[in-house]
Amino acid sequence: MKALLALIPLAIILTAARKMTTLTKPPQKARAIKYIAIHVTATQQNTTLAALWQGWKARGFTRAGYHYLVWPNGRVEQLIDEGLISNGVANYNTPTVNVAYVGGIITGKPGDYHDTRTPEQKIALLQIVRELKARYPGAIVQGHRDFPNVAKTCPNFNAKAEYANV
Numbered sequence: 001m002k003a004l005l006a007l008i009p010l011a012i013i014l015t016a017a018r019k020m021t022t023l024t025k026p027p028q029k030a031r032a033i034k035y036i037a038i039h040v041t042a043t044q045q046n047t048t049l050a051a052l053w054q055g056w057k058a059r060g061f062t063r064a065g066y067h068y069l070v071w072p073n074g075r076v077e078q079l080i081d082e083g084l085i086s087n088g089v090a091n092y093n094t095p096t097v098n099v100a101y102v103g104g105i106i107t108g109k110p111g112d113y114h115d116t117r118t119p120e121q122k123i124a125l126l127q128i129v130r131e132l133k134a135r136y137p138g139a140i141v142q143g144h145r146d147f148p149n150v151a152k153t154c155p156n157f158n159a160k161a162e163y164a165n166v
């Protein structure tokens with residue numbers, strides 16, 4: 001009996017811990033989502049959020065390019081509520097949640113596109129995709145480059161294949 005009682009708080013703690021490790025947040029206001037788009041920031045891994053914002057502002061964006069950013073250490077940063085539209089895929093942003101990992105460029109020379117995902121980024125991306133698929137079961141998970149008429153390599157790996165069974 002004593003042992004059983006001791007187990008109850010542990011179960012509560014474990015449940016709380018699981019909740020705390022959720023990487024995404026449900027939208028404040030629901031939005032119809034058809035796509036979960038995976039991106040790379042096409043920057044060096046050590047870029048900053050301020051530098052990313054400079055790039056978005058230069059392109060006339062008043063909102064972030066992505067809903068979620070995954071930093072090289074696996075830290076996930078939400079930039080915009082999922083209920084709002086971000087600027088990830090031209091002409092497809094209205095039904096899309098945009099997720100990007102930071103990196104993709106090593107030397108900065110033209111054509112320097114790489115899958116620079118760290119193990120931590122791979123783990124976080126997979127978890128984000130799982131959470132978003134649970135929230136939007138009908139959504140298609142694909143890379144930016146998999147949208148029609150996109151002449152980009154983003155996200156520099158085959159996201160469609162990698163997350164096909166999520």
Ligand SMILES: [Zn+2]
Nearest residue numbers: 039040144154
């Ligand atoms: Zn992209």
